[in-house]
Amino acid sequence: MANVMQSGGRKRGRGREVRTGPLIAPAVLPLIVWAFVPLAVSLWFSLLHYNLLDPITRFAGFDNYSYLLTDPSLLDALWNTLALVVGVLAASIGLGCLFAVLLDQEFYGRSVARLLVIAPFFVMPTVSALIWKNLLMHPVNGLIAYITRSLHLGVIDWFGSWPLTSVGIIVAWQWVPFATLILLTAIQSLDREQVEAARMDGAKSVSMFFFITLPHLARPIAIVIMIETIFLLSVFAEILVTTNGGPGDASTNLTYLVYKTALLDFDVGGGSAGGIVAVILANVVALFLVRTVARNLD
Amino acid sequence: MAHVELRTVRKSFGALEIIKGVDLEVKDREFVVFVGPSGCGKSTLLRMIAGLEEITDGEVLIDGVRVNDVPPDARGLAMVFQSYALYPHMTVADNLGFALRLASVARQERSAKVLAAARILQLEPLLERKPGQLSGGQRQRVAIGRAIVRNPKVFLFDEPLSNLDAALRVQMRVELAKLHRELKATMIYVTHDQVEAMTMADRIVVLNQGRIEQVGSPLELYHRPANRFVAGFIGSPTMNFVEVTATTVSDQGVAIQLPGGAVMTVPVDGAGVSIGDKLTLGARAEHLKVAPSGVLRGEVMVVERLGGLTYLYVQLTPADLITVHAEGDLPVKVRDVVSVALEPKSAHLFRRDGAAIRHLGGGPPAT
Amino acid sequence: MAMRRKTKRKIGMTVLGWAVALLVAFPIFWMTLAAFKTEIDAIATPPLLFFSPTLENFAEVHSRADYPVFAANSIFISVSATAVAILLALPAAYAMAFHPSKRTKDLLLWMLSTKMMPAVGVLIPMYLFFKAAHLLDTTYGLILIYILMNLPIVVWMIYSFFRDVPKEILEAARMDGARPLQQVSMLLVPLALPGIASTALLSIILCWNEAFWSINLTATQARPLTAFIASFSSPEGLFWAKLSAASLLAIAPIVIFGFMTQRQLVRGLTFGAVK
Numbered sequence: 001m002a003n004v005m006q007s008g009g010r011k012r013g014r015g016r017e018v019r020t021g022p023l024i025a026p027a028v029l030p031l032i033v034w035a036f037v038p039l040a041v042s043l044w045f046s047l048l049h050y051n052l053l054d055p056i057t058r059f060a061g062f063d064n065y066s067y068l069l070t071d072p073s074l075l076d077a078l079w080n081t082l083a084l085v086v087g088v089l090a091a092s093i094g095l096g097c098l099f100a101v102l103l104d105q106e107f108y109g110r111s112v113a114r115l116l117v118i119a120p121f122f123v124m125p126t127v128s129a130l131i132w133k134n135l136l137m138h139p140v141n142g143l144i145a146y147i148t149r150s151l152h153l154g155v156i157d158w159f160g161s162w163p164l165t166s167v168g169i170i171v172a173w174q175w176v177p178f179a180t181l182i183l184l185t186a187i188q189s190l191d192r193e194q195v196e197a198a199r200m201d202g203a204k205s206v207s208m209f210f211f212i213t214l215p216h217l218a219r220p221i222a223i224v225i226m227i228e229t230i231f232l233l234s235v236f237a238e239i240l241v242t243t244n245g246g247p248g249d250a251s252t253n254l255t256y257l258v259y260k261t262a263l264l265d266f267d268v269g270g271g272s273a274g275g276i277v278a279v280i281l282a283n284v285v286a287l288f289l290v291r292t293v294a295r296n297l298d
Numbered sequence: 299m300a301h302v303e304l305r306t307v308r309k310s311f312g313a314l315e316i317i318k319g320v321d322l323e324v325k326d327r328e329f330v331v332f333v334g335p336s337g338c339g340k341s342t343l344l345r346m347i348a349g350l351e352e353i354t355d356g357e358v359l360i361d362g363v364r365v366n367d368v369p370p371d372a373r374g375l376a377m378v379f380q381s382y383a384l385y386p387h388m389t390v391a392d393n394l395g396f397a398l399r400l401a402s403v404a405r406q407e408r409s410a411k412v413l414a415a416a417r418i419l420q421l422e423p424l425l426e427r428k429p430g431q432l433s434g435g436q437r438q439r440v441a442i443g444r445a446i447v448r449n450p451k452v453f454l455f456d457e458p459l460s461n462l463d464a465a466l467r468v469q470m471r472v473e474l475a476k477l478h479r480e481l482k483a484t485m486i487y488v489t490h491d492q493v494e495a496m497t498m499a500d501r502i503v504v505l506n507q508g509r510i511e512q513v514g515s516p517l518e519l520y521h522r523p524a525n526r527f528v529a530g531f532i533g534s535p536t537m538n539f540v541e542v543t544a545t546t547v548s549d550q551g552v553a554i555q556l557p558g559g560a561v562m563t564v565p566v567d568g569a570g571v572s573i574g575d576k577l578t579l580g581a582r583a584e585h586l587k588v589a590p591s592g593v594l595r596g597e598v599m600v601v602e603r604l605g606g607l608t609y610l611y612v613q614l615t616p617a618d619l620i621t622v623h624a625e626g627d628l629p630v631k632v633r634d635v636v637s638v639a640l641e642p643k644s645a646h647l648f649r650r651d652g653a654a655i656r657h658l659g660g661g662p663p664a665t
Numbered sequence: 666m667a668m669r670r671k672t673k674r675k676i677g678m679t680v681l682g683w684a685v686a687l688l689v690a691f692p693i694f695w696m697t698l699a700a701f702k703t704e705i706d707a708i709a710t711p712p713l714l715f716f717s718p719t720l721e722n723f724a725e726v727h728s729r730a731d732y733p734v735f736a737a738n739s740i741f742i743s744v745s746a747t748a749v750a751i752l753l754a755l756p757a758a759y760a761m762a763f764h765p766s767k768r769t770k771d772l773l774l775w776m777l778s779t780k781m782m783p784a785v786g787v788l789i790p791m792y793l794f795f796k797a798a799h800l801l802d803t804t805y806g807l808i809l810i811y812i813l814m815n816l817p818i819v820v821w822m823i824y825s826f827f828r829d830v831p832k833e834i835l836e837a838a839r840m841d842g843a844r845p846l847q848q849v850s851m852l853l854v855p856l857a858l859p860g861i862a863s864t865a866l867l868s869i870i871l872c873w874n875e876a877f878w879s880i881n882l883t884a885t886q887a888r889p890l891t892a893f894i895a896s897f898s899s900p901e902g903l904f905w906a907k908l909s910a911a912s913l914l915a916i917a918p919i920v921i922f923g924f925m926t927q928r929q930l931v932r933g934l935t936f937g938a939v940k
Contacts, residue, residue, distance in 0.1 A: 021758035027757035028772070034813040035779045038787035038794075045789060064702040099685060107679035113686035115924050119693055122923035126875045126894040131696045134905055141708045141905075143695060150711075153771055177689065178934070223935045234783050237876030241895050250787040255785040255877075259748050262789050263881065279786035286781050350836050383833035387855050397841035448841070591841035 019178040039279065045272035052266035073249050073257060074274070078281070081253040084168055085232040091172040092228055093221055096179025100217075101209060103180070104187045114184070129241040132170045133159070155167035163243045163251035170238050175231075179224045186220035226234060226289050233282055254278045299362065300374070300451035300484040301326050302347065307356035309342055309508075317341050318508040319356070324452075324486060333495040336507035340488045341456055342503070347486065348454050358644070360451065361635070363579050367553050372399075376445035377454040381461065382437045384429040390440050391416075391425040397448050415446040418480070434593045435466050444476075446481070455487040455600050456484040459494065471497055492532050504528050522562060535609065536579045537646070538620040544575040552647060554579060557615045559591040564645045566655040577655075580646035583609065583621040588628060592637030596620070601632055612636060675737065693920075695865050699909035707906040723908035732893070732911060739889040739915075741806050742879075743872035746811035747819075747865050753812070754820040755861075759849060761820075762827035763835065776817040795882055802884040810882070811872045819868055822933040826860025827853065863929030866922045873919050888913040 025093070049060040103114050120128065123271045136142050137158040158166040176204050190213065198212050236255050239245055243254035245260060258278060262271025309317035317339045324330045332340040345351040347358055349370030360364050365373050383391050391412055392399075398408045406547075417421045419439040429437055438458060445453055455474075455592060459467045476496055478485055489495055495502045496516045504511040504519065504527070511574035512524040516532075529537050542554040543560055547568035554577060555561055564579075571577070583612040588610070596614040603626065610622040610630060622638055647655040686693075699707050701718035726732050756895060761769045791810070792801075800806030830853060838848045854861070877889045883892055897908055923930065 014874045020764050020766070022773075023756035023760035027816055028776070030753075030796065030813060031776060031779055031816055035782065039782070041794075042787055043789035094864075099689075102678070102682055102685060105678045105682065107675055107682045108696065109679070113682045116686040116690035118923070118927065119690050119920055122870060122874070122918070122920045123916045124874045124894065124912075126891050127696075127916050128692070130894060130908065130912065131692045133910070135695055135699060136692060139711075141710065145713050146710060146712050151673040173689075173692065181927065182931055185928070202919065208868055214670055214712050220935070227935060230781050234785060234877065236785075237891070237895060238881065255783065258785045258788065259881070263792070268789055268793070275783075275786040275788060278783045282783045282786075284777075287685060348840065350839070370840050373768070377837070377840050379833045379837060381831060381833050383831065383837035383839070385834060385852060396838070396843075400842040400847065444837070444841070 018174065021100050024076075042272045042275050042279075045268055046276050047201050048272075050268040050270045050272075052268060063228045064269045065277075068273050068277065069269065073252070074277070076249040077252050077254045077257040080164055081233060081250065081255075081281075082234060083164060084171065084253055085229060087165075087168045087227060088172045088175055088232055089228055091168075092164065092175050092224065093181035096183050096224065097214075097217065097221075099176070099180040100187050101213065103184050107290050116246040117176045118181050120174050125174065126234060126241055128174055129170055129238040132166075132173070133242045137166060145149035159251075160247065161242050163247060167235070167242060170242070171232065171235055175228055178228070182224050183220055184215055186217055229285060229289060230282075233278070233285070254281065302484065302486070303357075303359040303362075304343075304347070304454060305357045305359070307343070307346060307358060307473045307505060308354050309339070309346060309351065310354045316508050317354075318345070320508075320510055322333035322510065322513065324445070324484060327482055327484055329475075329485045329498060329500045330486065330503060331495040331501075332486065332491055332503050332505055333500035336490060337503040337507070339508040340490075340505050344377075344454055344456055344486060344488045347452075349373055349423065350377075374451040375446045375454055376450035376452075376540065377456065378438075378441045378445050378458045380457040382429075382441040382458075382524075384437055384440055384444075389426050389428055390432070390443075393429070393440055394421075394425075394443050394447050396444070409537050409638045411447050411449075413417065415443045418446060418477070419443045419493060419617075422587065433592060434462050435470065438470065441449055442477070451484065453483055453484065453485045457489055458487075459489070460491070467494075474498060487645050493534060494576075496532065502532075504531060504631055506531075522654070522657065523580075523646065526578060526580070526648045526654070529646060529648070533582055535583050535621045537582050539648075540579045540584070540614070540618050540620065542577055542579045544571055544573055544577055546573060547571050551642070552577070554653065556593055557618055559595075560567075562593055562640070562642055562645070564642050564647050565658045566647050567658055568655075576650060578648040580648060581620070581640050582645065584624040584646035585641060586620065587596070587632065588622060588624055588636050590637060592639035594620070594638040594640065595635065596638070598630055598632055598636060610625040612638060667733070689866055690729060693916075695742060696909045697913055699906055700913045701910075702906050704906045706902070707909070722907045726911045726914065735884075735888055735890050735893040738804055738883075738887055738913070739873055739891070742807050742811065742887075742889055743869045745804075746808045746815065746872050747868040749808070750812050750815050750819045750868055751823070751861065751865060755849075755854075758823035758827050761854070762824050763832070765891050773821060776820060779930050780814070780817050788881065794865065803885045804887045806882055807879060807887060807889070810878050811875065814875070815868045815871055817873070818933055819864055822864040822867070822929075823857070823861060824862070825932060826857045829860070830856045841925075860929060863926040864933060866926045867930055867933045868918050870922055895940075 003091065022071070044175055046064055047060060048057055049063065050057045099117055103110065103117065107113075123131075134142070136144050139145050139157050139160075141157050144158075146157060188272070195208070195212060198208055203211065233253050235253060236259065238249055239256045240251065242257075243251045245256045249257075254274070257292075258271050258274040261267050265271075302322075304320050304322040307317060307320045308315065320343060332343060342351060349365070349368065353366050360373055360375075385396065388396070388664075391409075394412045394415055395408045395595050398411060403411075409500055412425075413422070416425060419442060421436075421439055421443055424432060424436060424440070429440065432440065438461075441458070458474075462470060471494060474487075478498075487494075487498065499516055499517055501513060502519055503513050506527050511531075512519060512528045514522075519528060519532045523532060526539070530539065530541050540557060542556055544552050545555050546553040546563075549568075551563045551565040552568045552571050553561055553563040556579070594612075594614055596612040596618075598610050599613050599619065600611040602609040602611075606626045607625055608624045608628055608630070610624055611619055613619050614623055620638070622636075624630065646657075649655060698714075700722055701720070702713065702716055703719055703721070706713055706716045761773065795801045795806050798806075800809070834852060834856070835848050838852050841850065873889075874891065876895065879889050879891045880895050883889065894908075894912060897904065
């Protein structure tokens with residue numbers, strides 16, 4: 001007795017009242033196009049020898065891929081990508097938990113302190129990269145250099161000697177607050193009665209943390225991991241503004257590699273192949289995460 | 299005239315059938331209560347009458363007109379929701395007048411009707427407040443007021459008192475009964491509380507798992523339950539049930555053997571009952587009395603003293619614990635052994651399948 | 666006795682909490698200071714904590730011909746993309762919240778999964794498409810991408826806020842004679858307005874801070890603040906104070922927005938999984 005599906009709509013209407021197809025279509029149809037068409041084009045390009053500097057475009061089969069997969073740059077980029085993601089995740093979860101527990105305690109001016117801890121997440125990535133690069137990590141004029149010099153520890157050439165780590169610090173500085181915010185919200189939704197019952201049973205701070213807080217946080221932590229991974233795989237601006245992927249490939253991640261190949265070397269075919277690899281990587285990670293971690297999502 | 303009729307109404311959600319064929323007639327100006335345990339379908343039935351749920355099969359008629367396909371606001375009904383469903387961002391006055399505003403009624407007329415409804419429910423001082431500033435009881439009255447303003451043929455109530463505390467509930471029961479007399483409207487009321495049903499209804503509809511178990515006046519249901527379910531549902535405390543065996547069948551009734559060995563003849567129609575049949579004896583706590591010549595004997599396990607009356611929980615056998623009503627000052631203690639008497643006329647017998655065996659002498663005793 | 670122990674603990678926590686807070690927020694604080702220094706002061710060694718503040722950097726930033734253009738671009742892009750996304754999302758969220766079907770949950774999850782696609786995977790097709798359609802270096806091009814980028818979150822958040830409105834209120838309105846459109850406009854939207862507002866703020870924040878498409882698809886005219894700041898990646902010693910001033914102006918509104926909507930942000934950022 002429900003109305004027949006509208007063409008283009010994805011929902012069955014409900015009897016006599018409201019037809020949902022035309023309500024949902026304007027939001028869903030563009031997304032369908034966005035999700036499939038550019039990707040399909042990328043796939044097609046990756047099979048071509050197509051360079052904006054080269055007048056001839058011809059079908060190349062899997063040439064781009066075999067070139068890519070034997071290119072040491074790709075392996076470096078993959079490794080850097082993984083290292084960056086895992087490193088920032090570890091910092092986010094570790095520090096995020098600690099900060100969240102800390103901010104859950106009662107102390108004077110807690111709400112302002114909370115704002116301060118969360119603020120970095122809202123700073124534009126380009127601005128944050130520049131703050132760190134010029135004001136803090138700069139080997140001559142930066143604050144850190146000043147501090148280490150005063151302590152007679154010499155000067156660390158952050159972006160020269162530790163490019164990936166430096167980028168990681170900048171990225172972590174932005175994402176630890178995110179994790180803190182999420183986990184703090186989750187802690188505050190912890191049933192007070194459970195905490196009180198545990199206290200009656202004799203739980204002090206540390207055991208309270210391990211036996212009550214942490215298990216409750218298991219789910220939010222899983223969510224933080226999933227969401228951060230999506231974004232961390234695509235770190236771009238911080239690298240562009242600080243190291244440009246260098247020295248060499250030391251701080252190039254997959255995203256930056258594709259950018260370089262496509263927009264700097266004008267290699268559409270090769271860049272597309274790299275892009276497809278990035279998509280495959282993202283899907284593999286997503287699948288893995290969804291399988292192991294999202295069982296209780298929603 | 300506001301006469302509601304349900305003909306073989308069914309409701310399914312996918313493969314699950316919630317309402318399994320209901321036939322019912324609600325007469326003009328009647329106060330009918332749908333009562334039953336959670337999940338029996340009473341709210342679903344109400345919502346189908348309201349038009350908020352689609353009717354899978356069967357017909358709903360209001361004043362003889364089929365309304366299956368008529369939208370809710372065109373059926374001439376008004377509903378009071380369990381959670382009141384007041385519009386939180388509007389004042390009480392706006393809440394009351396919302397339906398009129400949607401119907402493009404002129405402001406003058408609207409205010410007049412709102413004021414009239416407010417007067418009936420003593421809401422005048424609250425008209426400019428928002429629901430968030432009202433107490434539970436006040437919100438409930440606004441919800442009722444909203445229904446009154448629409449001047450409906452039939453009022454529908456979906457468990458309106460269940461969110462109120464006990465004292466307020468009793469007070470509102472009285473007010474609703476008064477309202478019914480004042481407005482002279484047909485009212486269909488859903489509740490899981492059989493006390494509300496008993497005290498307010500002209501007729502009660504007992505529902506269980508999507509079917510009507512029995513329809514009748516409160517006293518009919520109390521004295522002549524059609525089956526074990528209704529007998530156990532109506533009346534507080536719950537009726538006592540004891541498994542017994544039929545020993546003889548005569549035109550005096552059916553004689554049964556009680557736990558403890560005594561035999562009692564219950565004046566019911568013995569047709570279809572054979573000697574040796576396993577039956578269920580039903581006896582309400584208020585029909586059991588502690589008396590030296592009682593047919594039942596047992597040890598008192600718990601004594602509940604309420605002041606004016608006392609409830610004794612007597613263990614007849616390891617399997618049978620019964621509730622016995624006693625006077626407030628009865629000197630009984632835990633672990634006393636008492637004998638309990640039962641007037642045969644007040645006893646009920648039920649077959650294996652739960653159906654009640656018809657009492658000889660017909661209907662409920664005259665009040 | 667317990668009082669004193671509790672106060673001691675509170676003081677201890679205060680010290681610890683503020684130490685962490687100041688440490689984490691320090692870079693922002695340091696940049697804010699730099700914005701008020703003269704260029705000489707900004708690169709002074711030892712770094713100055715105390716100095717005579719000046720507003721000359723802000724004045725210069727405002728007097729530049731191009732900074733207001735970049736700021737205007739950021740504003741225009743963020744607000745437009747958000748407005749359109751919300752307009753598209755409202756009917757969809759309504760349909761999914763109040764007339765769900767078996768596939769509603771799957772649809773929502775699919776929508777979220779489109780965000781998992783790395784932007785870099787479609788960088789080239791989008792670049793070439795924009796080039797062919799003359800959308801490169803236009804605000805409209807960026808707006809288009811941002812709408813698609815944020816639609817899943819916007820739909821999900823509004824859906825979740827719609828579901829918070831008790832169904833019975835809308836049913837009562839229906840009994841009162843309100844048609845679906847009236848139910849939405851007179852009841853649903855006013856009641857869900859705070860949620861819709863925070864959704865809008867979150868979308869604005871995400872658009873404003875977006876630093877991949879904005880850098881790659883704009884050049885001079887449509888360039889928003891993210892790309893403008895990015896163009897100063899080569900260190901020029903005499904420039905830091907002004908850069909700090911410009912950066913401060915660029916991030917201030919968003920950081921404030923972020924503070925205002927923290928609670929609801931969590932819901933949006935975790936796709937409703939954490940409330």
